[in-house]
Amino acid sequence: MIELTGKAAVVTGSSRGIGAAIARKLADAGADLVLNHSRAASRNGAEAVAESIASREGDNRVIISQADVSQADQAQKLIQSCLHEFGSIDILVNNAGITRDTLLMRMKEEDWHATLSVNLGGTFNCSKAAVLPMMKQRSGRIINLSSIIGLIGNAGQTNYAASKAGIVGFTKSLAREVAGRNITVNAVAPGFIATEMTGGMPDKIKKEMLDRVPLQRTGEPEDVAEAVLFLASGRASYITGEVLKVTGGLGM
Numbered sequence: 370m371i372e373l374t375g376k377a378a379v380v381t382g383s384s385r386g387i388g389a390a391i392a393r394k395l396a397d398a399g400a401d402l403v404l405n406h407s408r409a410a411s412r413n414g415a416e417a418v419a420e421s422i423a424s425r426e427g428d429n430r431v432i433i434s435q436a437d438v439s440q441a442d443q444a445q446k447l448i449q450s451c452l453h454e455f456g457s458i459d460i461l462v463n464n465a466g467i468t469r470d471t472l473l474m475r476m477k478e479e480d481w482h483a484t485l486s487v488n489l490g491g492t493f494n495c496s497k498a499a500v501l502p503m504m505k506q507r508s509g510r511i512i513n514l515s516s517i518i519g520l521i522g523n524a525g526q527t528n529y530a531a532s533k534a535g536i537v538g539f540t541k542s543l544a545r546e547v548a549g550r551n552i553t554v555n556a557v558a559p560g561f562i563a564t565e566m567t568g569g570m571p572d573k574i575k576k577e578m579l580d581r582v583p584l585q586r587t588g589e590p591e592d593v594a595e596a597v598l599f600l601a602s603g604r605a606s607y608i609t610g611e612v613l614k615v616t617g618g619l620g621m
């Protein structure tokens with residue numbers, strides 16, 4: 370069993386979906402958690418995740434920190450809340466993400482900028498805030514949520530694909546920068562996972578996607594959380610700069 374007791378983790382965008390599953394999985398392994406959401410409207414979601422963690426066995430501590438990770442000052446405060454509450458930051462999962470899908474010829478500049486600034490900018494902001502304390506600790510784990518779309522592309526998602534491909538380059542570069550301080554930086558690239566993000570897709574597109582998945586099913590948030598848990602654990606201590614696909618074989 371993976372043991373993370375005494376480790377402090379920040380999971381961005383953990384009020385629902387994949388982030389919520391990651392937070393629960395890390396908590397099950399014993400980690401203390403900072404849950405994060407950006408909008409007042411999703412506070413309830415974060416509270417429900419905190420309650421589900423608190424209702425299990427174990428004495429994990431959990432706090433909720435509202436922060437828009439695309440804003441550097443808010444990302445800084447998010448990381449500070451972990452340091453302040455738990456005294457360290459051992460695991461950072463850059464999970465917060467959005468889509469603003471449309472064909473390039475119809476894409477508004479704001480759709481481009483919003484997607485890049487949350488997905489890639491948020492990863493930059495939180496990593497930058499976490500790296501200094503991790504370097505002082507001489508240990509740390511950073512796990513970034515990329516996407517299979519960042520590796521193979523998808524019509525209607527130029528902004529999203531660019532942000533997720535950017536995360537791959539960011540991950541490999543940062544992995545090289547901090548390896549000497551015993552900090553690993555890896556990415557997870559999910560395929561087609563059942564969350565609110567994919568729930569709104571037209572049925573025809575969903576079916577086309579599923580037809581391309583060799584394991585012939587949609588992924589669950591827990592499938593992604595298992596991969597993140599592994600990368601956050603001591604079992605992955607010799608793995609850095611990698612992109613682990615969790616896709617049921619899509620894009621293999």
Ligand code: NAP
Pocket residue numbers: 381382383384385386387388405406407408409411412436437438439463464465466467487491514515516517558559560561562563564565566567
């Ligand atoms: P989701 O259900 O839409 O949840 C997104 C989470 O991110 C929410 O908690 C949301 O909280 C938070 N968030 C959004 N903007 C934020 C911001 N500016 N600052 C802080 N938090 C913010 O999405 P998901 O499907 O779980 O996806 C999670 C990650 O996996 C994303 O990076 C996504 O790109 C990636 N991914 C998903 C799939 C998939 O099939 N679902 C596939 C590949 C990759 P608020 O509502 O409060 O903003």
